[in-house]
Amino acid sequence: MTQSGLPSYLEQSDAVRERFARIREREVILEVRNLHKRYPAPGGETEALRDVSFRIHRREFVCVIGASGCGKSTLIRTLAGLEKHSAGEVLLDGKPVDGPGRDRGMVFQGYSLFPWLTVKRNVMFGPQMSGHSFDAAERQARQWLELIGLSKFADSYPHQLSGGMRQRVAIARALVNQPRILLMDEPFGALDAQTRSRMQSHLLDIWRNIDITILFITHDLDEAIYLADRILVLKPHPGEVLEFIEVPVPRPRTPAQFSSPEFLATKARLDALIHPPEAEADHDDDSGDKPSIYRLTDVADSVE
Amino acid sequence: MQAFLSRSGAWLKGPASSRLLVVASFVLPVLLWALVSYVPFLWHPKVLVEEVGGVDYFQVGMRVDRAEFDDQVKEMREAGEALPAGRPANPIYLPAPHEVASALYTAFTTAPEQRGAPWLHESLWHSIQIIFWGFVLSSALGVPLGILAGTYAGFSRLTEPFIEFFRYLPAPAFGALAVAVLGIYDGPKIAIIFIGTFFQQVLIIANTTRKLDRTLIEAARTLGTRGSRLITRVVLPGILPDLYRDQRILLGWAWTYLLVAELIGTSSGITFFITQQARYQHFDNVYAAIIIIGVIGLGSDLLLAALGRKLFPWDQAQKRG
Ligand SMILES: Nc1ncnc2c1ncn2[C@@H]1O[C@H](COP(=O)(O)OP(=O)(O)O)[C@@H](O)[C@H]1O
Ligand SMILES: [Mg+2]
Numbered sequence: 001m002t003q004s005g006l007p008s009y010l011e012q013s014d015a016v017r018e019r020f021a022r023i024r025e026r027e028v029i030l031e032v033r034n035l036h037k038r039y040p041a042p043g044g045e046t047e048a049l050r051d052v053s054f055r056i057h058r059r060e061f062v063c064v065i066g067a068s069g070c071g072k073s074t075l076i077r078t079l080a081g082l083e084k085h086s087a088g089e090v091l092l093d094g095k096p097v098d099g100p101g102r103d104r105g106m107v108f109q110g111y112s113l114f115p116w117l118t119v120k121r122n123v124m125f126g127p128q129m130s131g132h133s134f135d136a137a138e139r140q141a142r143q144w145l146e147l148i149g150l151s152k153f154a155d156s157y158p159h160q161l162s163g164g165m166r167q168r169v170a171i172a173r174a175l176v177n178q179p180r181i182l183l184m185d186e187p188f189g190a191l192d193a194q195t196r197s198r199m200q201s202h203l204l205d206i207w208r209n210i211d212i213t214i215l216f217i218t219h220d221l222d223e224a225i226y227l228a229d230r231i232l233v234l235k236p237h238p239g240e241v242l243e244f245i246e247v248p249v250p251r252p253r254t255p256a257q258f259s260s261p262e263f264l265a266t267k268a269r270l271d272a273l274i275h276p277p278e279a280e281a282d283h284d285d286d287s288g289d290k291p292s293i294y295r296l297t298d299v300a301d302s303v304e
Numbered sequence: 305m306q307a308f309l310s311r312s313g314a315w316l317k318g319p320a321s322s323r324l325l326v327v328a329s330f331v332l333p334v335l336l337w338a339l340v341s342y343v344p345f346l347w348h349p350k351v352l353v354e355e356v357g358g359v360d361y362f363q364v365g366m367r368v369d370r371a372e373f374d375d376q377v378k379e380m381r382e383a384g385e386a387l388p389a390g391r392p393a394n395p396i397y398l399p400a401p402h403e404v405a406s407a408l409y410t411a412f413t414t415a416p417e418q419r420g421a422p423w424l425h426e427s428l429w430h431s432i433q434i435i436f437w438g439f440v441l442s443s444a445l446g447v448p449l450g451i452l453a454g455t456y457a458g459f460s461r462l463t464e465p466f467i468e469f470f471r472y473l474p475a476p477a478f479g480a481l482a483v484a485v486l487g488i489y490d491g492p493k494i495a496i497i498f499i500g501t502f503f504q505q506v507l508i509i510a511n512t513t514r515k516l517d518r519t520l521i522e523a524a525r526t527l528g529t530r531g532s533r534l535i536t537r538v539v540l541p542g543i544l545p546d547l548y549r550d551q552r553i554l555l556g557w558a559w560t561y562l563l564v565a566e567l568i569g570t571s572s573g574i575t576f577f578i579t580q581q582a583r584y585q586h587f588d589n590v591y592a593a594i595i596i597i598g599v600i601g602l603g604s605d606l607l608l609a610a611l612g613r614k615l616f617p618w619d620q621a622q623k624r625g
Contacts, residue, residue: 100525112523126527
């Protein structure tokens, strides 16, 4: 599977290279050192994460990608403090993480809004928990509803909103607490394609306009490349870091870049990492038919 | 009965055709009852004596078997004495609908046969108070215990095995014990309702609590919620609509224990009324009282269902009753 005509995903334009140099100069927000996570399982233990180490800098947008079951959720839940890790260290601003806290906001795949609270009250929940007065919390919530464009729905209940709107509220609810990092576990996984791409642009807008670092889990390659500065690629059983890729696609990102050579080169690389060719061959029964399909397809010649 | 009660809100809505079926479900049994009562040849195994004739042991208003009546008619004819007269009738324990309907009114206006005995409305009020206190006491203890057991695995392991065992013991079996401990008046009756409700209540509410989406608790924790506030600000509001539904079902169970409870110690309440009326063979009053219990049970459940829709506007299941 040689990607003839494509540049290497490691090739970066000057602008992109300079941008990464600037990012590396910023302070480290999150540092993970030799993280291990084992779950008790019938007949022994499941090793979900093995020796995972990486650093995320301030205002970076990092995506984590990997096949289903490779420990993405385990990783992000450990960072959130919802799971205890078996060994290693998680440092936020240099301080070890112990349990969940306001400094790490989280957006779940399922709609985790409180169904008994209106949209506004959902956003107010965090500030109220940290001891802000009702009025102060309400003021902050209104600001955020303005920002995500849902002021009109302030008094609606979550069940009255569409899936995309609910996730916008969930993002606002996490960000109103002014966390150091926003952790997102496949937040758009349950949305239809159109809503999903609108939400991606929306998230990039928010990220551009406020001081927030984002760790975003997905199993959608396009989504990862479109959003991320860097992509952490995990391999399953046990979850280990395969590669931490710097995305060579320049910013600002637009959907038009989906067919740019850098984009396709990165995607080809991710594809190769996540679906290694030898594993593919193992599963193929009708491998006799496969080559003809490859000959017909020219990756550089996009349909779009 | 529980399934019936828990769904009872549902059948008041819906398209006209299904509402027709709802009406029919009540009309059909009444129609059957009316047919058996008013069409003489349908059942009527008795004869209501209207004229005694020459039979010395007959009395006006007496119900005798038809065969016996026919025998007496034949005997009198052979003896040349006056013939008894009567009309086909049903046994005394099956009064006709109009008799029960009028009893529904007269039962409230007729003074009790025994001097000092309670009137029907006093009996009813007494029953309602027994139910109320039994249920309130059971809930005051059962709801918090259920929520704790549903939230903390350790607490669940500490309490639930014993409760699981205890709920298989029939509540009425504790009647004699309750009387010995609590006297013969309302104490043991409330205790029976309590025993009948409490253990189920803890288990059901623990289960309801466990079914709460864990993500909601995790979301709250990432938003800075800790300790007891997780229960008061997340678990409790999260399960409240389901808790309310559980309580409605449990209240239905409490009703079924009422009649047993009221037989314990000195008989009281609606059960006392029913046994008294049966003793005097006022079966129209017995049926009237039974119907009143049904109406109160169903009526209160419908009321609670409507209240639930008001209280929990976010809960979709509440709309289905
Ligand atoms: N609570 C748990 N108990 C035991 N094993 C778990 C638990 N959560 C996840 N695992 C296991 O850990 C591995 C990684 O799971 P997960 O982090 O959910 O993967 P992903 O999110 O990438 O699909 C899987 O093999 C899964 O079976
Ligand atoms: Mg997952």
